[in-house]
Amino acid sequence: MSQMTATSLTVNGKRQTVTAHPDTPLLWVLREQLKLTGTKFGCGVGQCGACTVHVDGQPTFSCLRPISTLAGANVTTIEGLSPTSSHPLQKAWVAEQTPQCGYCQSGQIMRAAALLKDNPRPSRDEIVAHMKTNICRCGSYRRIIASIERAVKEG
Amino acid sequence: MSYLTRDPLSGIGSKASGTGRRNDARSNIDALTEAASMDTITSNNTGMNRREFLKTGAGLAIGFVVGPNLLMQAVEVQAAAAGAQVSAWLHIATDGTVSIMLPSSEMGQGIMTTLPLMLAEELDADWSKVKVVQAHVDGVFNNPVHFNVQGIGGSRSVRGYWPIMRLAGGQARYVLLVNAAQRWGVPVEQCATLPGKVIHQASSREMSYGEIAAFAKVPADMPQLTEKDLKDPSQWRLIGRDVPRVEVPTKVNGTAVFGIDVQLPGMLYASIQRPPVATCPYPIYNDGAENGPVSVDDTEAMKIEGVVKVVMLPHGVAVIGSDYWATVKGKRALKVEWRKGSLGSKYQTEEKLQEYGALASDTTKKGRSLAPWNTGDADTAFKGAAKVVSALYLNDHVHHACMEPFNGTGWLRNGELDLWVPTQGQTWARDVGNKITGVAKEKIRIHTPLLGGGFGAKVEQIFTGEAAMLAKAVEGKPVKIIWSREDDIKHGAYRPATAQFMRAAVTADGKVTAWSHRVAGDSVFLRSRKFAWDKLQGFDGIVAVGVSTAYDIPAKHHEYLYQESGIAVGYWNAIGNGYTLFAIESFMDELAVALGKDPLALRLELMKEKRSRVVLEEVARMAQWDRKRPEGRALGLAYNIGGEWNAPIAEIVEVSLDKATGAIKVHKVWAAIDPAVAVQPKHLTQQIETGIIWGLSAALRERITIKDGQVQESNFYDYPVPRMDEIPEIEIKLVDSGVVQPSGAGQIGVPPMAPAIANAVYRLTGVRLRAIPMLPARVKMAMEEGGAKFA
Numbered sequence: 006m007s008q009m010t011a012t013s014l015t016v017n018g019k020r021q022t023v024t025a026h027p028d029t030p031l032l033w034v035l036r037e038q039l040k041l042t043g044t045k046f047g048c049g050v051g052q053c054g055a056c057t058v059h060v061d062g063q064p065t066f067s068c069l070r071p072i073s074t075l076a077g078a079n080v081t082t083i084e085g086l087s088p089t090s091s092h093p094l095q096k097a098w099v100a101e102q103t104p105q106c107g108y109c110q111s112g113q114i115m116r117a118a119a120l121l122k123d124n125p126r127p128s129r130d131e132i133v134a135h136m137k138t139n140i141c142r143c144g145s146y147r148r149i150i151a152s153i154e155r156a157v158k159e160g
Numbered sequence: 161m162s163y164l165t166r167d168p169l170s171g172i173g174s175k176a177s178g179t180g181r182r183n184d185a186r187s188n189i190d191a192l193t194e195a196a197s198m199d200t201i202t203s204n205n206t207g208m209n210r211r212e213f214l215k216t217g218a219g220l221a222i223g224f225v226v227g228p229n230l231l232m233q234a235v236e237v238q239a240a241a242a243g244a245q246v247s248a249w250l251h252i253a254t255d256g257t258v259s260i261m262l263p264s265s266e267m268g269q270g271i272m273t274t275l276p277l278m279l280a281e282e283l284d285a286d287w288s289k290v291k292v293v294q295a296h297v298d299g300v301f302n303n304p305v306h307f308n309v310q311g312i313g314g315s316r317s318v319r320g321y322w323p324i325m326r327l328a329g330g331q332a333r334y335v336l337l338v339n340a341a342q343r344w345g346v347p348v349e350q351c352a353t354l355p356g357k358v359i360h361q362a363s364s365r366e367m368s369y370g371e372i373a374a375f376a377k378v379p380a381d382m383p384q385l386t387e388k389d390l391k392d393p394s395q396w397r398l399i400g401r402d403v404p405r406v407e408v409p410t411k412v413n414g415t416a417v418f419g420i421d422v423q424l425p426g427m428l429y430a431s432i433q434r435p436p437v438a439t440c441p442y443p444i445y446n447d448g449a450e451n452g453p454v455s456v457d458d459t460e461a462m463k464i465e466g467v468v469k470v471v472m473l474p475h476g477v478a479v480i481g482s483d484y485w486a487t488v489k490g491k492r493a494l495k496v497e498w499r500k501g502s503l504g505s506k507y508q509t510e511e512k513l514q515e516y517g518a519l520a521s522d523t524t525k526k527g528r529s530l531a532p533w534n535t536g537d538a539d540t541a542f543k544g545a546a547k548v549v550s551a552l553y554l555n556d557h558v559h560h561a562c563m564e565p566f567n568g569t570g571w572l573r574n575g576e577l578d579l580w581v582p583t584q585g586q587t588w589a590r591d592v593g594n595k596i597t598g599v600a601k602e603k604i605r606i607h608t609p610l611l612g613g614g615f616g617a618k619v620e621q622i623f624t625g626e627a628a629m630l631a632k633a634v635e636g637k638p639v640k641i642i643w644s645r646e647d648d649i650k651h652g653a654y655r656p657a658t659a660q661f662m663r664a665a666v667t668a669d670g671k672v673t674a675w676s677h678r679v680a681g682d683s684v685f686l687r688s689r690k691f692a693w694d695k696l697q698g699f700d701g702i703v704a705v706g707v708s709t710a711y712d713i714p715a716k717h718h719e720y721l722y723q724e725s726g727i728a729v730g731y732w733n734a735i736g737n738g739y740t741l742f743a744i745e746s747f748m749d750e751l752a753v754a755l756g757k758d759p760l761a762l763r764l765e766l767m768k769e770k771r772s773r774v775v776l777e778e779v780a781r782m783a784q785w786d787r788k789r790p791e792g793r794a795l796g797l798a799y800n801i802g803g804e805w806n807a808p809i810a811e812i813v814e815v816s817l818d819k820a821t822g823a824i825k826v827h828k829v830w831a832a833i834d835p836a837v838a839v840q841p842k843h844l845t846q847q848i849e850t851g852i853i854w855g856l857s858a859a860l861r862e863r864i865t866i867k868d869g870q871v872q873e874s875n876f877y878d879y880p881v882p883r884m885d886e887i888p889e890i891e892i893k894l895v896d897s898g899v900v901q902p903s904g905a906g907q908i909g910v911p912p913m914a915p916a917i918a919n920a921v922y923r924l925t926g927v928r929l930r931a932i933p934m935l936p937a938r939v940k941m942a943m944e945e946g947g948a949k950f951a
Contacts, residue, residue, distance in 0.1 A: 026466070028489075043415070045612070048645040048876050050875055084413065104412070105268030105847075105850060106564070106612050106613045107268065107407070133884050137883045142881055144882060146853070
């Protein structure tokens with residue numbers, strides 16, 4: 006009998022059925038089966054936020070979320086944030102030239118997008134408190150803050 | 161402008177050509193490192209038969225043959241005879257698109273923009289029509305200041321390619337000018353260029369580069385340009401302006417392709433179970449078998465659906481499968497017996513540091529004299545000194561923890577090998593592929609995706625080696641190895657742990673007459689650049705980098721004491737300079753205290769080098785060095801000449817201390833740097849800023865602890881790196897000295913942080929911290945031992 010099971014979920018608005026070991030983290034399903042490699046592997050233990058996606062609107066560490074728990078779920082990845090890469094955060098990220106190596110930035114943007122959805126006018130302290138789950142090893146933090154503030158201002 | 165994300169299958173069956181020859185260029189590199197670079201790796205210049213050409217289509221493809229003294233000869237690639245073998249650097253399409261090869265690796269330092277921009281400047285290209293193409297490994301792309309190989313480390317891209325890219329652009333511009341002039345029947349001297357076009361003002365004619373490319377030929381009597389034929393800085397249109405980085409838009413929408421993102425048809429995945437003892441072999445010299453598997457029981461692993469093969473490697477056991485998670489499960493199900501008793505398995509960081517300390521402090525023990533950096537007769541000066549000031553400094557190992565863990569994809573088929581590796585060393589990656597698979601170098605293609613952080617870690621070739629080993633194990637199919645974060649933390653090539661003994665001889669009237677700096681630790685060169693170690697007879701320019709100072713002291717002596725540890729030590733952000741500067745600049749403050757002088761005043765008194773004086777004075781102005789701080793706050797200063805980086809920098813920090821916990825807090829950092837030519841000023845400032853954050857973290861917190869050869873840390877929860885709520889205010893000023901020289905600024909922000917913080921803590925408390933990281937427990941212990949002023 007197969008050890009792998011099928012799960013149906015919606016990813017970036019598209020219905021998908023994937024077959025995997027039930028404990029396979031969503032991260033690897035996104036990256037390998039759905040070829041959505043914008044979501045990154047950083048630590049595997051929910052410590053760095055590089056794998057952040059939205060599950061039913063909530064920012065989620067996809068490295069910790071077994072695929073078997075996601076039947077019927079609605080997942081949004083960086084690729085699905087905006088069809089034209091024109092989300093205010095994406096525009097601000099480019100305007101501020103925020104990424105250095107850029108590996109963590111999908112997760113940073115998805116994390117920030119969840120913040121702005123709930124709190125369209127966050128203070129600097131609120132930004133920092135919300136974003137400190139996500140590591141940028143290059144250290145681009147000051148520009149991440151500036152980008153979020155710009156997105157708030159420019160919309 | 162844009163950049164090309166390569167079709168992973170490209171390059172197969174591309175046109176054949178030969179090699180461009182280049183003689184080593186002289187540059188402002190430390191003489192010793194250069195000596196190691198010269199002709200030691202000439203095999204890299206043998207090149208390959210198979211070339212990755214720019215996708216030419218119609219238009220003009222130009223390669224360059226580089227002769228002695230960097231005279232460059234432009235050669236039209238498609239017309240090049242078999243004897244004049246070149247690989248294209250540049251292609252101008254009939255629609256005006258200018259494609260420029262990127263010979264280096266983009267890892268967040270912005271090089272994918274900076275280097276092509278230098279060529280585009282002299283070509284007078286229209287930047288909006290520039291396309292950047294990642295170069296394959298080829299001798300013509302070697303970096304003359306980086307071991308004369310293709311690869312990057314030591315902030316050497318801009319310095320290495322500054323003459324090459326600009327001369328190439330100048331030569332190509334000349335080709336366009338000559339062709340336009342001929343077509344118009346006017347003397348070439350009457351023609352000029354504007355971005356993307358040649359103009360003839362007298363007849364009000366102009367022709368776009370694309371139009372010229374349709375008919376242009378490289379003239380047979382092409383003159384060789386030199387630096388003096390290039391633009392005066394006042395004519396620059398791109399250098400020194402802030403140009404948006406070409407790859408940034410791909411980094412905000414998930415389309416950027418990092419090493420780990422490579423996708424190939426029918427690709428397999430792999431995980432490796434690694435030994436308990438820290439094991440990061442450098443595959444050219446070592447296979448890690450001393451800690452490797454003796455036997456494996458893979459019964460349970462093979463029962464996991466998706467696992468297709470278990471392979472014994474010298475240094476670990478690989479599980480190969482149809483998806484990555486299956487291989488992780490398979491790895492966890494393995495039962496492995498590991499080899500015991502290696503030198504590394506006996507390693508204890510704390511004991512080793514004590515050993516290094518005893519060795520460094522015992523001046524009867526002689527090490528390798530770093531003769532080129534020594535001046536005067538230090539021995540005699542110490543004997544005649546009224547007073548000798550001395551101090552011992554220690555530093556633990558630290559780790560890179562790149563956000564993108566090591567990974568690599570290999571595909572061996574039909575006797576040819578493709579490797580997709582996020583590498584800082586393309587030439588070395590090819591050599592590793594050759595060594596492991598036996599595939600001839602000219603049949604190996606190295607593809608360089610983006611690097612999710614490098615910091616010197618990705619100079620290592622173990623992941624390339626593993627991709628090659630696994631490709632061999634599943635010949636015919638592509639396979640990708642991905643390291644777990646735990647693999648990354650526990651099996652790194654850490655920054656060396658060292659002890660440094662500093663001494664200064666002082667006369668009765670307070671003059672510093674001699675300086676001695678002894679560094680004890682394991683060697684990076686012996687492990688990973690043995691050719692350099694052999695050539696330099698035991699000198700390690702990585703471990704001891706930065707010991708040479710600009711202070712005007714009549715006698716200076718520097719020495720390196722090598723001790724083998726069995727644990728891999730490697731490159732890091734600013735490598736040895738991170739701790740050598742901690743010792744030098746902490747000791748300068750200790751010396752100031754001994755002489756009863758202000759730390760800034762002593763530095764300026766001993767500093768004749770003009771650019772250094774300017775950054776010291778500037779940072780003091782920025783921070784208002786003489787202004788009294790509120791109770792509980794103090795300033796600390798550190799300065800770095802920057803050696804081969806050619807970018808003196810000074811930093812001041814403002815700190816406070818939690819007396820109850822021993823935790824140091826840095827509130828504000830000021831930095832003044834003279835980068836000579838800032839090719840991209842805003843981006844350069846970002847590099848300094850994030851270097852400061854690295855330096856802060858390494859100074860206060862980061863530590864790899866090894867017991868019985870086993871790394872005690874596992875992941876970000878016990879190897880914490882800075883988060884957003886821990887970043888101080890940072891103010892940076894670029895000082896323009898008008899010096900027109902290239903520099904390397906990627907790492908230079910890092911080293912001054914540790915000594916500046918230690919110096920500030922001393923000024924706050926009267927307690928001297930001589931070990932990094934300055935962990936709260938260490939600070940408390942130092943307070944208890946010597947906290948006279950601290951109550």
